[in-house]
Amino acid sequence: MSVRLRLTLSYAGFILLAGALLLAVVWVFLLRYVPDAVLIASDPPGRDPGLFVPNRSDLLRAFAPRAAAASAFLLVFGLAGGWFLAGRMLAPLARITDATRMAASGSLSHRIRLPGREDEFRELADAFDGMLARLEAHVAEQRRFAANASHELRTPLTVTQTLLDVARRDPDRDTGQLVDRLHAVNTWAIDLTEALLLLTRADQRSFPRGHVDLSLVAEEATETLLPLAEGRGLTIETSGDIAPTMGSHPLLLQMTTNLLHNAIVHNFPGQGAVWVRTGARGRSVTLTVGNTGEELAPRLVSTLAEPFRRGTGRIHADHVGVGLGLAIVTSITEAHDGTLTVTPRAGDGLIVTVQLPAAPS
Template sequence: MKDSAAHSSQDITGLLKVEVATKADFLKALLLFSAVAVLILLLLSLVVGWFVAGQMLAPLKKITATTRGIADSTLHERIALAGPQDEIRELADTLDSMLHRLERAFQAQRRFAANASHELRTPLASMRTILQVALASPDPDDLRTAGSQLLILNQRSTETTEALLVLARADHGALTQEPVDLGALAHELCVQVQPQARAAGVILTWPTKPAWVWGDQVLLRQLVGNLVDNALRHNRHGGTAMVAVGRREDGRVFLTVRNSGSRLDQETVERAFEPFHRLDARTEGSATGRPAGHGLGLAIVQSIVRAHDGTLRAAPLSPDGLEVSVELPPGLPQSEAGA
């Protein structure tokens, strides 16, 4: 047994032992050792590479699994990737931000559908009730009264439907491009509503200058009209409203509408641009004595500004009131606009 073990040890030693007698033997030995070293390093690199790649791709697997599992009903889920602030972490944070925006968009769409159905269903139900009561009454005066009530409800339903059509048109970008003088448009609309402002006890001013933009004249008229109407509707007796149009140094055209009124915070102002959200939910509110509106005015403004590649900012004023500022790309060079 001892002889056999000693013989095996000599065999192994013989495998590792290389006799170098000449230069050729040295080169052969060097080649052999180099080949063995390269093979060992290759195997080590494969193992280390497989381990490192697995560690690096683990976050990507988590991102892929999370995004695959997210659907309309699970938009609240987030990747929430932990670890160093590298490119993969930045990708995960970007996807989380996109999911947050998608969740808000889906929620707004659901609220819009629910509110739209409510706004259109309520007048129809009221019309049906009025007709049933009028037809059941033998008094002809009840029919005349029902007629006037139906006319009011029909007018409100028509206004809501037209506002929804304008909103859909602005969202889909079906615009007629033509040069429009926004300053002249604002001046014309302010002159038209001046009697309403005086009747409501609101001081309306409109320092406007020629300011040309490329866009849809019908939608831009709706944009200015909604902002002016909002400034008068949500105001108080003895309050002020100001509409200013001009051109900034960089050539962009601005429209600013500022009014006094209720005390607001930034969250309320941001929600005011959601469809069917009213700044004043009262049926008869504000200084004008008109209905509070269908809650689509500022949402239409936002869609029209977006369709014209403009920017929209709204902020509460101190101590009360609201300022809405719109910037649009210029439509004509300054020289042509002046001419």
């Protein structure tokens, strides 16, 4: 049976039961004042000889048909009214079901937008609309990411194919130079693939969690990238307090390394600076990485966390990195229930702040 039919039978059964109880109360109340038999003495002077005094049997014969008729009326009324009320109550559920079918068929742009007062159905519809909006945005982001990843992965493969075609047409060509270029292109493809795998791992949150101090992670990342900074003539300043959080040490180290790497690469060679600060405030800890560099418009800064994006647009040349640095940072931050803020620095450069929940004391 459908839910509407079950609700209808429930309403009708309740009304019928209430009517039966009411009739039973009336019957019991009447029985208290009606004897089983009535004895009438001989007619005294002045008594009407045609006087009729009913007993319980007479009352039963008069009450039972009317009680049955009232019960039948209550049953019909309960079924009709219950069917109508159940339909009115389940109408929002039908709209939600239609929206679910449309979403299952691939149409994520439809919204329920249920009108009326705030009740359980309205809360369910609003929650479903919010889920559809997030799902639509996620699907669109995944499609853009898949298209960009396919384009970026195709580039090293195309370069490799071109180098091999050139070597085939010119067998006397120096193989040493060819091997070096193939090695560089292959390294680029491996780095890109590993970055994509790391991004997927962070999105799925499939990693163990433990106690991690962001200040120690920042020092470790700084020591790793210090030769790169010195080679470019940059200075790195690390300061701050202990910043304990719960998470994956390898992923948080990768996040910090990516931020530092971007701050070093996108900087002024020979005269730039990078600084890293950690801190704890209340129930959260922060990691801030700032650098000097070219001045970026706020509109462009808001797109830097997208995959395969740079301050000057998409990757086209042999630039350092594979264009997934801030995208990986964003995924790792979200996987640790944190927030990432990228703001242009006054004058030049960027300031990137990662805020994570503090570890319980």
